[in-house]
Structure formats: C-alpha cells, structure tokens
Amino acid sequence: MVSTEKQEEQKIWKLLEQVSDPEVPVLSVNDLGIIRKVEIINGEVIITITPTYSGCPAMDTINMDIRLKLIEHGYKNITFHSILSPAWTTDWMSEEGKRKLLEYGIAPPQYQSDKKGMKEENIECPQCHSHNTKLLSQFGSTACKALYQCYDCKEPFDYFKCH
Amino acid sequence: MDNSNVEMNQLLNYTLHLADTNLILAQRNGECCAYGPILEQDIAITNITLDLLGQARNFYQYAALITGNTATEDSLAYLRTEREYKNLLITEIPNIDWAQIVLRQFFYSVYQYEVFKHLQTGADTQLAAIAEKSIKETTYHVKWSSEWVIRLGDGTTESFEKINKALQNIWQYTGEFFIPADYEKNFIDYSTIKEKWISKIKIVLEEATLKVPENIFMQTGGKTGIHTEHMGFILSDMQYLQRTYPGAEW
Numbered sequence: 001m002v003s004t005e006k007q008e009e010q011k012i013w014k015l016l017e018q019v020s021d022p023e024v025p026v027l028s029v030n031d032l033g034i035i036r037k038v039e040i041i042n043g044e045v046i047i048t049i050t051p052t053y054s055g056c057p058a059m060d061t062i063n064m065d066i067r068l069k070l071i072e073h074g075y076k077n078i079t080f081h082s083i084l085s086p087a088w089t090t091d092w093m094s095e096e097g098k099r100k101l102l103e104y105g106i107a108p109p110q111y112q113s114d115k116k117g118m119k120e121e122n123i124e125c126p127q128c129h130s131h132n133t134k135l136l137s138q139f140g141s142t143a144c145k146a147l148y149q150c151y152d153c154k155e156p157f158d159y160f161k162c163h
Numbered sequence: 164m165d166n167s168n169v170e171m172n173q174l175l176n177y178t179l180h181l182a183d184t185n186l187i188l189a190q191r192n193g194e195c196c197a198y199g200p201i202l203e204q205d206i207a208i209t210n211i212t213l214d215l216l217g218q219a220r221n222f223y224q225y226a227a228l229i230t231g232n233t234a235t236e237d238s239l240a241y242l243r244t245e246r247e248y249k250n251l252l253i254t255e256i257p258n259i260d261w262a263q264i265v266l267r268q269f270f271y272s273v274y275q276y277e278v279f280k281h282l283q284t285g286a287d288t289q290l291a292a293i294a295e296k297s298i299k300e301t302t303y304h305v306k307w308s309s310e311w312v313i314r315l316g317d318g319t320t321e322s323f324e325k326i327n328k329a330l331q332n333i334w335q336y337t338g339e340f341f342i343p344a345d346y347e348k349n350f351i352d353y354s355t356i357k358e359k360w361i362s363k364i365k366i367v368l369e370e371a372t373l374k375v376p377e378n379i380f381m382q383t384g385g386k387t388g389i390h391t392e393h394m395g396f397i398l399s400d401m402q403y404l405q406r407t408y409p410g411a412e413w
C-alpha cells in the first residue's frame with residue numbers, strides 16, 4: 001500500500017513537469033521550485049505550494065493548471081496547501097530551469113539569495129552574453145523580473161531577480 | 164470576555180491593522196496605474212502595489228480564519244465600514260504628485276521593513292510566516308523609494324521644492340506609526356523600531372538634502388478607526404462594486 005502511494009507520488013511529480021508557469025511558460029512548476037510536497041493520503045492528493053511573490057497573480061492559475069492536469073490523468077480528490085515559511089527563494093530554481101530561462105531570453109538569477117544586498121550588476125545579456133549591461137528598472141514586466149539593457153548589443157532584456 | 168477571548172480579539176485587530184494599511188496604500192498607489200511619469204516607473208509603482216495587495220491578502224485570509232463563521236478575505240476587505248478600518252492615516256492622503264507618492268512609499272516601506280523584521284521572530288507563527296515572506300519584497304520597495312527620494316531631493320530646484328513640500332505635508336502622519344493601540348501591545352514593541360526607522364530615514368533624507376521637520380503636530384487615530392476626510396471617498400470607490408453587485412466576480 002505504502003509503496004504504491006510512493007509510486008503514485010512519483011508519477012504526480014512527473015506530471016508536474018508538464019505544468020508551466022503562465023508568465024514564464026518555458027519554466028515548469030518543478031523548475032521554479034514552488035512545489036514543496038506531494039502526498040497521497042487515503043486517496044486524496046495533497047499538493048503543498050509556496051508562492052513566489054505574495055501578490056503573484058499567476059499562483060491561482062498555477063493551482064488551476066495543476067488541478068486540470070491531474071484530473072486529465074484520473075486524479076479526482078485534489079487539495080492545495082499554501083505554505084509561506086520557509087519563504088520561496090530563487091535558490092530553489094533548478095539548474096535546468098536557469099538554463100531554459102537563458103535560452104528563452106531571460107537572464108537567470110545571478111547570485112545566491114543570501115548574497116542579496118549586493119548590487120545586481122553586470123548581469124549577463126541573454127542575447128550576446130556581454131556583461132556590459134545596466135539596470136533600467138528594478139521592476140520589470142512581472143513582479144519577479146527587473147529590466148536591463150545591454151550596452152553592446154543595445155537590446156533591453158528581462159532579468160529574473162534574486163529573491 | 165475571558166482572557167483567551169481578549170487575546171484572540173487583539174490578534175484579530177492587529178492582523179486587520181496590518182491588512183488594512185497595506186490595502187489602502189495599494190488602493191492609493193493603484194491610482195497611478197497608467198499615470199506614472201514614465202513607463203518603467205508606472206510599472207514599478209504598480210508592481211509594488213501588487214506586492215502590498217498580496218501581503219494584505221495573506222493578512223486578511225488569516226484574519227478571516229480567526230474571525231470564523233462566514234468571514235472571508237473579501238468580506239473583510241470590502242464590506243466593513245469606515246470606523247472598522249485600522250489603517251495608518253498616511254495611506255489615505257491623496258497622491259498630489261510623484262514626490263508625495265514616492266516619499267509616502269519610502270516612509271512606509273522603511274517602517275514596514277522594521278515591523279516585519281520584528282514579527283518574523285514573534286510568538287504568532289502565522290504572522291511570522293507572512294512577515295518572512297513579505298520582507299523580501301519590502302526590501303526592494305525600500306531600495307526603489309530611497310533612490311527616488313534622493314533623486315528628487317538632490318535634483319533640480321523644482322524637484323527639491325516638490326519633495327520638500329511633500330515632506331512638510333506628510334511628516335505629521337508618521338507619528339502614529341510608533342504609538343501602539345491597545346490591541347498591539349502583545350505583538351510589537353515600537354521603541355527600537357522607532358529608533359531604527361529614524362536613523363534609516365535620516366541617512367536618506369540627508370543625502371537628499373532634506374531636513375526632518377521639527378515641532379510638527381502629529382496626527383493620530385488611524386489605528387483605532389478615526390480617519391481623515393479622504394477615507395470615505397477611497398472606500399466608496401473601492402467598495403462600490405461589491406456593495407452594488409454583491410458577490411460579483413470576473
């Protein structure tokens with residue numbers, strides 16, 4: 001019994017790889033590191049999620065997308081728990097996720113979050129890979145991103161800031 | 164009421180105070196949407212607003228849990244009367260100009276940062292969790308607003324005049340930050356928070372060539388529901404839809 005539940009949980013983790021962040025569709029919810037726990041207790045699927053930003057409008061959509069994906073694969077009884085502590089950090093983003101971000105044209109977080117307070121400067125341009133870049137705005141197209149510009153190729157780009 | 168009821172009531176009121184302050188400032192800042200001085204700053208102030216609103220939601224959800232019965236985050240945010248709101252007065256004042264908007268954000272964000280730092284290690288684990296989450300966002304708000312205060316204060320004659328005028332206008336609303344309402348005393352000790360707030364804002368104001376106003380009468384009342392004349396207008400804007408079409412969703 002226990003082992004089947006474990007296997008089911010593994011299957012759900014696999015399915016979650018197919019659920020993407022609606023604002024950064026190249027990242028799965030696993031890449032983002034927001035899924036803290038997947039459990040099956042007496043046939044009920046319990047998914048524990050930690051939000052990225054308090055006001056992130058994507059969170060409700062993400063819950064809905066996960067629910068739909070699981071329903072599609074025959075799971076019916078699904079509950080979400082939101083957990084605030086420990087707070088989500090970009091350190092939990094997978095290396096795979098960071099690579100995908102860069103390919104997509106968004107500079108991935110550059111430092112470990114405990115180094116925060118240090119200036120996020122010389123961020124690598126995702127287009128031409130120059131480090132000769134400047135911050136245009138601390139706040140970009142979504143709460144999790146800042147807006148930078150490259151001095152060399154002149155392209156503006158989004159940077160997924162350390163959090 | 165027995166002791167545990169009194170304590171629950173204090174926790175509820177304090178949580179609502181935190182929620183309301185964020186909500187009303189979010190409502191005010193939200194007025195900037197599509198009116199920011201340039202596109203990047205329009206996006207910045209609305210992103211900050213989104214953070215404030217998200218934090219408010221976490222506090223309202225907790226308050227709804229404490230209240231029980233049919234209370235929800237929405238009923239608490241939208242369906243109370245003016246005297247029931249416990250937000251700080253500074254959040255109610257009209258936007259007037261960019262100087263007033265960024266200075267208000269600066270005073271509040273530095274304050275919020277210190278309050279969250281305090282709550283993070285507090286006895287109430289849910290308030291601690293919300294604070295732990297929120298402080299990461301507030302750190303960015305402090306940074307952004309500090310830079311704007313310096314930029315305007317140490318900018319042109321006109322920008323200095325505008326932010327100095329905002330300072331003379333807003334300062335009177337900062338006194339109540341540190342005066343605890345009865346319901347707050349179990350959760351927070353403002354003596355060290357006040358010291359840290361003053362020393363932090365002085366560093367920025369000095370760099371902005373601004374002087375802290377002296378001998379100014381300090382307004383109070385927000386924490387206990389006595390609001391400025393602006394509050395009713397904010398609420399009528401904010402509550403109109405839910406009061407006219409109860410339960411409307413889109």
